[in-house]
Amino acid sequence: MANAGGRIKLGMVGGGEGAFIGAVHRIASCIDDQYELVAGVLSSTPEKARRSGEAVGLAADRIYDDYESMAKAEAERPDGVEAVAIVTPNHMHAGPTIAFLDAGIHVICDKPLSISLAEAKRMQAAVEKSGRIFALTHNYTGYPLVRRMREMALGGDLGAVRLVQVEYAQDWLAEPVEKRGSKQAEWRTDPKRSGAGALGDIGTHAFNLADFVTGLSLAEVSAELTSFVEGRQVDDNVQISMRYLGGARGALWASQVATGNENSLMLRVYGTKGGLMWRQENPNQLFWSPLNEPTRIITRAGPQSGEAAARLTRVAAGLPEGYFEGFANIYSEVAAAIKAARKGETPPKGVLFPTIEDGVKGLAFIEAAVKSSKANGEWVKP
Amino acid sequence: MANAGGRIKLGMVGGGEGAFIGAVHRIASCIDDQYELVAGVLSSTPEKARRSGEAVGLAADRIYDDYESMAKAEAERPDGVEAVAIVTPNHMHAGPTIAFLDAGIHVICDKPLSISLAEAKRMQAAVEKSGRIFALTHNYTGYPLVRRMREMALGGDLGAVRLVQVEYAQDWLAEPVEKRGSKQAEWRTDPKRSGAGALGDIGTHAFNLADFVTGLSLAEVSAELTSFVEGRQVDDNVQISMRYLGGARGALWASQVATGNENSLMLRVYGTKGGLMWRQENPNQLFWSPLNEPTRIITRAGPQSGEAAARLTRVAAGLPEGYFEGFANIYSEVAAAIKAARKGETPPKGVLFPTIEDGVKGLAFIEAAVKSSKANGEWVKP
Amino acid sequence: MANAGGRIKLGMVGGGEGAFIGAVHRIASCIDDQYELVAGVLSSTPEKARRSGEAVGLAADRIYDDYESMAKAEAERPDGVEAVAIVTPNHMHAGPTIAFLDAGIHVICDKPLSISLAEAKRMQAAVEKSGRIFALTHNYTGYPLVRRMREMALGGDLGAVRLVQVEYAQDWLAEPVEKRGSKQAEWRTDPKRSGAGALGDIGTHAFNLADFVTGLSLAEVSAELTSFVEGRQVDDNVQISMRYLGGARGALWASQVATGNENSLMLRVYGTKGGLMWRQENPNQLFWSPLNEPTRIITRAGPQSGEAAARLTRVAAGLPEGYFEGFANIYSEVAAAIKAARKGETPPKGVLFPTIEDGVKGLAFIEAAVKSSKANGEWVKP
């Protein structure tokens, strides 16, 4: 049963009216009953922040005008938040993250980590100095069958990994919707707020997924970033070749103009002993092809789904878990770490979530890809 | 934003240690932040009830030994529960349902409604007498694309419905697991506690789904109930032919011994103007085949997914919602009805959930099928 | 290599202008280079027969006006046909079949065998009397993975078979196209020429497929035949419950009004040790679900596809074989039998094709289903 040891008091920065990802974090944090949202500054303007805070049921004295005052006040309260979720646009991650860490509060931050590698490293320094927990919500690593893939890849089922093919295709930016009133599209295509386009928004998800599953070390990238929609200020299509240490190769494709694709994230990994294929849009199936044997369909809670998936599944096989449950798994893993930290312990065996190192790796990947693309596809080390 | 008007205080009967569906109800009730679980009798033995209640964070004074005392005490408290979830085995639905309704408390009850049509009708009388809200968690009606199917069928897109093919195939009872220590299998194959086997457990889901989507009135059934596993006391495979008023035909297959199927619920409906196909295991896709046109894949939040689905979807297309979100939709629909009831109003337009009538219909279906099967497949009116 | 021993000289009755299945037989007979079409009466009117014969390259002196004269003349020629394909509408199968058998010529006949069980039995007597080979083109038994299913079912991989779910859904008769000039629709919905509607045309395919794969003996059927399209003289939808000797159960659904289905023939078989699923529309994949193991996708020429499929596959795995190749397999199996017969031998090990017994079984099935449906679904022995 779920909330042994008491719910974790949670704060939130960002995620107010008109936002998308804030509501996702709130649902994800509730599913396993490990958190209680009690404080926040949900918008950058005080009036909207107040209205949004009330709408999610925050007490009036815990709705703040800005994150600095929130960090200070909550750190002083005996019942102050133990963790905070940062769900602002990318350029607004660093400020609150550092402020809350400095105030001794654990941080759960949306991805990508920030808008520059330099900033990411400053955040990393803050994490290290604080000794607090920092989690990055690369939520796709929370899907049980993604855990299963990792378990198989790292456990040797694939043999030596030769090839990684990862793609994340969307179509919501096939037209210039940022000029037609979509708030989401506006900030995500504004280089100042997003840092990068498809590369940062979904390319990093794809990169992180491959990295999480295979554990391979990226050696260098050759990238081709394109902006297909007229007037768009950021890339909306990304093709990247990857060389890994040890000789494996990879290809990453991320697109926001691939009509007919909604959130078509797919990972394929091929090793000397077998291949794996998984798609986010039907995340309860994993296709496992051992060398010279038929492909097997492993289901989330079915035969051969393994221990790593079983830790993170809630319901019988054939009853689909989806996006929120995968996201909730990240929150619950972090909760386990926080509860261990209360007792000065390390997290229980198996607990796993993306950390500051993954965030820095993501920014290094972004900057290498941008640099390569500007250099006409030259191979660049991240 | 979610919990406008304050969270609904919720109680729970059943769902303690070792249970499956109780945890599902708790997650479903939290997802849209409309409920707060505050009281319960989670097991039939006081000690387990206490342990289970503590595990989910109930205050000590709101963990009860039996449902009668809970109904009485909660009705008297100024902060007593406004609604209660009944998640006991089927033979234990009627008692608490009637007790809470009599105490003026809304009831959310797991399916099937009960273990006999006679009992179901007594429950119906209690609902009517009480004037309280009664919801039956035929949760598959909560999937957005099931709503879309209903919208299309009732809105005329299919023309006149000719044919319904519905099936619910599982394999978890392919072996005599009830004799090998599975608590789930034990009560679900015990006719005293379950009332029926595959027919009651999943056949009613299939029947209800077809009924919900098409609105057709069942005229008569011809059934073949089989028990394949040696020593099993209930049916584990069900084949039913259905005749509807107006001439449509249907076939229903429910099985718990169909190896390779987990929760393979599929509905196909064919009318004079087109056909629909939907599968629970990948609930974010609906296949719509207009006459003489290519089949279209309608996604949960994609183009042409309609208003009825949009009401019940939380996240962008391509990010899969699953079992819990569909279940949560039932809870949220009921919450809307409860909040309207507070003000003496009828529920807002579009609010929809399975009711006592659906429960009675389900038992009538079960009893007709059992009778037909005993009469060697004779056609029987429900 | 293919045509060792020389090509078999083939005649054809039916299959001229405007026909569908004749061209299929001609292609099927050529694929493995075992036959040479040299004579025929391709239409029932002499003028069309001549025109059609010329169009397929027959010599003038081997285009006949009627099957009686063809049988006589060909039997007398030293280079006369060794086998004949009967591809006329169903009511025209018996006449030529008997004539050619009597003339000592092997017969390959389209399905269903005839329009009545009585007629079927007369044909059976003619086969037995003649000692000639008679093959019925239930072509779906020619698909390699159908052979694989049979090999697995009869070889014990499934354990004892409990359940058969077979369906054949089409939509081409969802509207009254027989009144709008479709020649195919005209004769297939004319009870005099077809004998039965969906039941005879595709229901028998479904029945035969299940029979071929499982080897189960049908004990009795309960059928519901429906004619949905106004004015239609034959059934266009069929639901049949089946009881097999030994206790297995089955359900068969055949429909020609299921919009969105083209030739959606699907067989699912469940036994005590596993389940199988195969679909005609993607015939190069077979889903095999051993009890308590993940489902495996067996491909036509991939790992674990077995010997029976290997005998009948021509090209590497992943290069799809389809309808014509499956049909060709029937022709090639018959060719092997004919070549053995030349030497007075029985066919080589593994050679297998539907015979007169299968045809009689099919008619018995049809008549039992019709009788049951007329008797309001009473169980009827075939």
Add this chain to the structure above:
Amino acid sequence: MANAGGRIKLGMVGGGEGAFIGAVHRIASCIDDQYELVAGVLSSTPEKARRSGEAVGLAADRIYDDYESMAKAEAERPDGVEAVAIVTPNHMHAGPTIAFLDAGIHVICDKPLSISLAEAKRMQAAVEKSGRIFALTHNYTGYPLVRRMREMALGGDLGAVRLVQVEYAQDWLAEPVEKRGSKQAEWRTDPKRSGAGALGDIGTHAFNLADFVTGLSLAEVSAELTSFVEGRQVDDNVQISMRYLGGARGALWASQVATGNENSLMLRVYGTKGGLMWRQENPNQLFWSPLNEPTRIITRAGPQSGEAAARLTRVAAGLPEGYFEGFANIYSEVAAAIKAARKGETPPKGVLFPTIEDGVKGLAFIEAAVKSSKANGEWVKP
């Protein structure tokens, strides 16, 4: 009906014992009854050539020891071959092609055209000089739904094409099978005989498919060729970025070590108005996603399958056509051209098959990719 004007007398070079593709060509040539195989030199050693020729039923006087004498003798016979199929390993294409063209005989040649661009251009000169028909069997262009894609792309349904994602994944060379006795693997991994590895064998198929469908002009490529299996002399994995004139981008992946893939050729094309997706392994379905509308499943002979597919389909929708039928379409298109040429006419409207230009384009692509890969992925013009 098929062979109006008489069958085309066909010769064959290569395709004897132990060969794979020769049998495919023979079946493909027979399906529409347009050809008759009458002469050949099926193997490079006279004894095997004789044995192989007899096995396929050639008359003794038309089994030759070498292609030079065959070209000479057949050109002199009044009943000599009108066309010849060249199905030797790649390094043996040029010699017979030029010899037969010089003898006035049409040539149907397997792909890739040759082992060097220089040789390809010599062949091109021979074609031009001869005035004879030359067809290259890039057989995937023969699939009806590939024709449909082309019709849609060139007809403007996609708007301006932005993106091409094409891949051809196999796994048969995941292990060093060339050292374990596979004759196929031996020559295909021998650079002297194949010219290139995965790039030449399947990469050119992928390139040709994209080229055929989109009509885009390739501007430059950046390639990463890898040889994963120890001791292998050719590439077994290929990743190529492509820039097209006009700004479109493409990515091509070809692999022979991607375990779990048999002949997984997939093309996706995205334009300003919609996207297309097609997979060779299930070639009877095409996924068409118009901008802001649901994806539609277009089937080979179903609604909206168009004229270009209808020309090349033989059987009703839902009855799968496969590899052989697609290959046969190339043969039948060539037959139409040959029959027109007999009368000094150009081919009928719509007739289409890969030509010498496509072959030259393919070699230019190969050489550019090789050059780029050697130059560490530098962009190279083909």
